[in-house]
Amino acid sequence: METVNTAVTAPHRVRMTPAGRRILAAAERLFYARGIHAVGVDLIAAEAGVTKKTLYDRFGSKEQIVVEYLAGRDERWRALLAERLEAAGPAPRARALAVFDASRDWSAEHGAKGCGMVNAHAEISDAEHPAYPVITAQKAWMLGLFTELARAAAGAGAADRLGRALMLLHEGALVAHGLKVFPDAFETAREQARALLAAG
Template sequence: MEEKLKRVRMTPAARRVLDAAERLFYTHGIHAVGVDLIAAEAGVTKKTLYDRFGSKEQVVVEYLAGRDERWRAFVAAHLARAEPGAGVLAVFDASREWAGEYGAKGCAMVNAHAEISDPGHPAYAVVVAQKAWMLELFTRLAGAEGAGRALMLLHEGALVAHGMGVFPDPFGVAREQARELLGAGVRRS
C-alpha cells in the first residue's frame, strides 16, 4: 500500500521555485544544484524557498511528483487515442514523443534514483512508485505478468539508451521488439 505523499500548496512563489528547480535538477542533477541557485533562478529569497517547501528534499519530492503526474496524464492521453489492442505500442509512442519534448537527458526518475538510493529519502518513494506504476500498466496492457516485465525492461532500456544517445531511435527499436513480443501470442489490450 502506498504511503500518502506530503505535498506543498503551490503559491506563485512556490511555482517559480519549482519551475526553476525542475530545469536545474533535470539539467545538472539533484546533488549538483543548491538552494541558493534555485532561489536565485526563481527570483526569491532562500527564506521564501524554505517557507514554502521546508527543505530541499521537499523541492525534490515536488519536482519528481509533478513530473510523474504529467507523465501519467501524457500516457493516458495516448492510450485514449490508441486503436483497440495497441495500448502497449501507444506507451512506446508516448515515450518517444515525451523524450523528444521533455527528456533529452533520459528518464528523470532513473536519473534521480542514481542520486537518491536511500529508501529513507522522501523522494525515493516517488521514484519507486512511478516505476511500479509502469510495471502495472504494462502488465495490464499485455494481460500477463511475464509479458509486463519484459515490456518494462524494453521500455527502461529505451529510456537509458535515449538519455545516453547510444543509438538512434531507441523507442522505435523497443516498440518493434514489443510488437514482436505481442505477436508471439501474448495477450494485449
C-alpha cells in the first residue's frame, strides 16, 4: 500500500486492558451516535460497566478517550483500505477507484452518520485538543494517498490537481452519504472519479 508521510507527531496512546477495551467500545458507540460533547464520562462508565475511577485510571481524561476513539477508527479504516488496494491489483486507476468502493462498504457498516473525522472536527476546532492532530493527520494522509494514486495513474504533472479533485469527490460523498442528501453518493463520486482519471 502507498505510504504517506503526514509529518504529524503520533498522538499519545494508552495500553489497553480488558476494562479499557470495554470503556473504549462503549465510548466509540456513544461518541459516533450522539456526538463527543454530548457524551460524558458518567455515561461511558455506566455503559462499560465500570466505575469512573476505573475509567480515569485507564485513560486519565475524556480527551484521551476521544484520541483512542478516533485513532482506532483511523487504524481500522487504513487496514480495510490496505486490503482493498491490494485486492485491486497494480492498475493505477483500479486502485484509485477501490478507495471509493472501500468507503462505500465502510460507510454501510460503520458510517451511517457520515465521516467520524468530519463529525469530530465539527466539535473539536481547538488545535490544542489532543485529538485535533488525529483528525487533521487522517485527512492529510488521505490527500497524500490520492495524490500518489493520481501520480501513478496520470503522471507527476497531474498528480496534485487530480489528487485534490479525487479527495474532494471522496469527501463530498462522505458528507452526502451521512446527510442522506441523495442515494448512491459513493457510486456517483466513483463515476466522476473514473471520468477524471480517464481524462488525466
